[in-house]
Amino acid sequence: MNEYGVQRWIFGALLVFGLVAPFLFPNFTSQLTVWWVMVLFALTWDISGGQMGYNSLGNILFFGVGMYASIIVQIGLYYDVAAYTTSVGAVKVDFTTIQYFTGLASGIITGGIVAVVFAVVLGTVVFGLRGPYFAIGTLGMGLAAAELVASWDYVGGGGGVALPVYPGHPDERSLMFYFLAFILAVLTILVLRRVYSGFFGIAANAIRDDEEKAEGMGIHTMRYKIVGWSIAAFFVGMTGAVFGNMIGFIEPVEVAFPAVTFGIFMVVMSLLGGKGTLLGPIIGATVFHLIKELTWSYMLGWQWVALGALIIVIVVFFQQGIIGWAQEKWPEKFGIFVDDEMAASETQLEAKGAGRAAE
Amino acid sequence: MDNILLLVQAAPILNFQLLLDGLLIGSIFALAGYGLALVWGVMNVKNLAQGEFVMMGGYIAWFMTNFGIHPFVGMPIAIVLMFGFGWAMYLLIIRYVIGRDLFTSLLATFGLALVIQQLLNLAFGPEVQVVKSGFKIRSAFDGMLTVADIKLVALLVAAALAILIVLFMKRSRIGQAIRATAQDPRAARVMGIDTENVYAFTYALNAAICGAAGVLISMIWVIQPFYGIAYSIRAFVIVTAAGLGNLPGVIIAGLGLGVVEQYGGFVLGAELQQFTVLAMLLLVLIWRQMEQRRNRQALQ
Numbered sequence: 001m002n003e004y005g006v007q008r009w010i011f012g013a014l015l016v017f018g019l020v021a022p023f024l025f026p027n028f029t030s031q032l033t034v035w036w037v038m039v040l041f042a043l044t045w046d047i048s049g050g051q052m053g054y055n056s057l058g059n060i061l062f063f064g065v066g067m068y069a070s071i072i073v074q075i076g077l078y079y080d081v082a083a084y085t086t087s088v089g090a091v092k093v094d095f096t097t098i099q100y101f102t103g104l105a106s107g108i109i110t111g112g113i114v115a116v117v118f119a120v121v122l123g124t125v126v127f128g129l130r131g132p133y134f135a136i137g138t139l140g141m142g143l144a145a146a147e148l149v150a151s152w153d154y155v156g157g158g159g160g161v162a163l164p165v166y167p168g169h170p171d172e173r174s175l176m177f178y179f180l181a182f183i184l185a186v187l188t189i190l191v192l193r194r195v196y197s198g199f200f201g202i203a204a205n206a207i208r209d210d211e212e213k214a215e216g217m218g219i220h221t222m223r224y225k226i227v228g229w230s231i232a233a234f235f236v237g238m239t240g241a242v243f244g245n246m247i248g249f250i251e252p253v254e255v256a257f258p259a260v261t262f263g264i265f266m267v268v269m270s271l272l273g274g275k276g277t278l279l280g281p282i283i284g285a286t287v288f289h290l291i292k293e294l295t296w297s298y299m300l301g302w303q304w305v306a307l308g309a310l311i312i313v314i315v316v317f318f319q320q321g322i323i324g325w326a327q328e329k330w331p332e333k334f335g336i337f338v339d340d341e342m343a344a345s346e347t348q349l350e351a352k353g354a355g356r357a358a359e
Numbered sequence: 360m361d362n363i364l365l366l367v368q369a370a371p372i373l374n375f376q377l378l379l380d381g382l383l384i385g386s387i388f389a390l391a392g393y394g395l396a397l398v399w400g401v402m403n404v405k406n407l408a409q410g411e412f413v414m415m416g417g418y419i420a421w422f423m424t425n426f427g428i429h430p431f432v433g434m435p436i437a438i439v440l441m442f443g444f445g446w447a448m449y450l451l452i453i454r455y456v457i458g459r460d461l462f463t464s465l466l467a468t469f470g471l472a473l474v475i476q477q478l479l480n481l482a483f484g485p486e487v488q489v490v491k492s493g494f495k496i497r498s499a500f501d502g503m504l505t506v507a508d509i510k511l512v513a514l515l516v517a518a519a520l521a522i523l524i525v526l527f528m529k530r531s532r533i534g535q536a537i538r539a540t541a542q543d544p545r546a547a548r549v550m551g552i553d554t555e556n557v558y559a560f561t562y563a564l565n566a567a568i569c570g571a572a573g574v575l576i577s578m579i580w581v582i583q584p585f586y587g588i589a590y591s592i593r594a595f596v597i598v599t600a601a602g603l604g605n606l607p608g609v610i611i612a613g614l615g616l617g618v619v620e621q622y623g624g625f626v627l628g629a630e631l632q633q634f635t636v637l638a639m640l641l642l643v644l645i646w647r648q649m650e651q652r653r654n655r656q657a658l659q
Contacts, residue, residue, distance in 0.1 A: 055462040055465075055466075057465075057469075125641075125645060126644075128645075128648045128652070129644055129648055131461040131462075132405045132461045132462070132465055133599070133644055133647070133648075135461075135462060135465050136405075136465075136592075136595050136599075136640070136644070137640070137641060137644045139592075140592060140637045140640040140641055140644075141637075141641065143588070143592070143633075143637055144634055144637035144638060144641070147630075147631065147633050147634040147637065148631075148634060150630065151628070151630045151631055151634075158630075260473065260588075264466075264469060264470075264473070267466065268466075271466075301481060302481070304473065304476075304477040305474055305477045305478060305481070307473070308470050308471070308472075308473035308474035308476075308477060309470070309474055311466070311469070311470035311473065312452055312467055312470035312471060312474070315463060315466045315467045315470060316452060316455045316456060316463070316467050317455070319459075319463065
């Protein structure tokens with residue numbers, strides 16, 4: 001069985017597990033929801049971080065942008081947003097079932113679209129930066145967004161804002177949000193599988209390996225970088241809308257733009273699983289989430305210290321990730337053969353690859 | 360907008376006040392910025408834990424005032440402690456990061472920053488702390504211009520520290536070894552310099568400089584476990600604007616940042632002062648990028 005076959009089996013198993021999990025473990029539905037969100041985070045970070053070599057520390061920006069775009073639409077469709085946010089509880093909001101669901105659906109879609117707009121506009125600015133400057137620049141953007149929203153009274157400022165209440169049973173509610181997160185994560189996997197196997201994947205890897213050469217080969221690197229970031233932004237933005245509604249109350253620093261928690265987790269999860277692969281981020285997110293949840297309840301205030309230490313250990317000592325480690329251990333399972341004949345004809349292969357890129 | 364009007368009407372005293380405050384606080388930013396430039400230039404490590412070192416220095420001073428030790432007496436102790444801490448961190452983490460790709464050092468030190476933040480939070484609680492230095496506040500022009508003596512003293516101390524560091528780098532054997540390693544690590548090793556030792560010393564020196572800056576910050580501003588990241592960003596702004604190994608540039612960028620921040624905080628409101636720093640970061644990065652693009656075109 002080759003790598004591709006194994007991948008197909010793993011994705012199939014994941015899909016089946018995702019469908020039955022909330023019914024098998026009804027007590028852990030919210031945990032499982034967060035798990036899918038983490039999978040999505042790791043996968044979307046990997047588009048620019050793993051495939052293109054642009055290590056962003058600010059992808060969390062799209063999460064918050066999607067969240068706030070969604071809330072403005074959800075409330076703005078039926079009420080005056082400014083009046084709603086300034087008077088906490090004074091304006092009685094009463095969403096009917098239909099109003100709630102149309103608001104939620106349009107909110108999620110708007111969240112994705114607005115995040116894409118941000119990705120395109122900001123991408124043209126920051127994608128000119130290289131290496132550490134890109135990482136610092138994106139980190140600064142994520143932090144700046146939190147500061148700006150915190151002083152924007154229209155959406156409640158630093159005090160936060162409460163979202164419409166789900167009109168139904170709490171169990172139904174958590175199931176609905178579980179499946180929303182699940183569908184988004186599955187969509188992300190499908191889209192990325194499609195995208196990576198096409199020309200985009202080759203171009204992205206060319207940018208990672210040598211951007212100047214890729215540009216010399218006629219690849220519009222800027223366009224690819226922005227498209228890649230926009231895909232990430234679209235899904236992260238929609239996830240932000242879903243997550244905000246699931247939490248029920250959003251606030252800029254801890255919930256919407258958590259640059260030092262979720263923002264750094266997505267990087268670490270990708271690294272842990274193995275960046276630059278499709279399976280790696282999923283495995284990394286699963287393992288990281290498991291470790292986090294298991295240690296959380298036993299560490300009494302020390303969990304953040306342990307998590308920071310874990311990040312250091314992963315980054316410094318285990319950067320090839322689980323997939324990278326497995327590839328080193330069993331290269332033949334991944335279709336990697338070191339063949340003298342192949343090595344000799346490598347120059348030929350390179351010439352062929354170049355020909356393909358120019359097409 | 361009202362604030363801008365006020366700025367124009369009440370000039371020049373109000374402007375002078377903002378300028379003065381900015382320059383006084385900027386001198387301390389420059390100190391932390393110089394530490395980053397040192398580590399970045401010598402060992403190519405982008406230290407995102409810079410601000411956390413500053414906070415640690417501040418907390419050491421604050422902790423000692425509880426035992427009746429004046430912060431200026433505590434300062435040498437803070438410097439020594441931070442030097443030791445920096446050396447320990449080098450042996451534990453940074454040693455494995457040198458020579459790896461650009462992102463590793465950034466992310467590893469970010470993890471270190473998280474750990475330090477949380478440890479400070481566990482040890483001292485999340486409250487905002489300020490160290491009382493016992494200096495008076497002067498005022499002039501019928502109270503329109505106020506200057507706390509401690510800020511002037513802090514400026515003098517920062518300047519004295521900067522001069523000491525420069526003399527140290529120029530004159531002492533280890534300072535010369537650091538500069539040699541920055542220029543060419545391989546050649547330095549051939550000449551018999553223990554570069555491993557030099558790296559450890561440089562990182563420890565950076566931590567000590569940050570610690571000293573932290574003691575000053577704790578007296579003229581406030582300290583809090585999670586305020587560190589703003590100082591890390593400031594240090595990056597300064598180093599990016601000034602470039603590596605450019606001490607006059609670092610000083611000018613530090614003072615400039617202090618002034619811009621004061622004006623930003625005044626015009627936009629205090630809650631957007633942090634945002635001013637971040638906006639400065641993005642502006643400096645964009646400016647650098649445009650400059651690079653021009654250079655690239657010149658090469659063609």
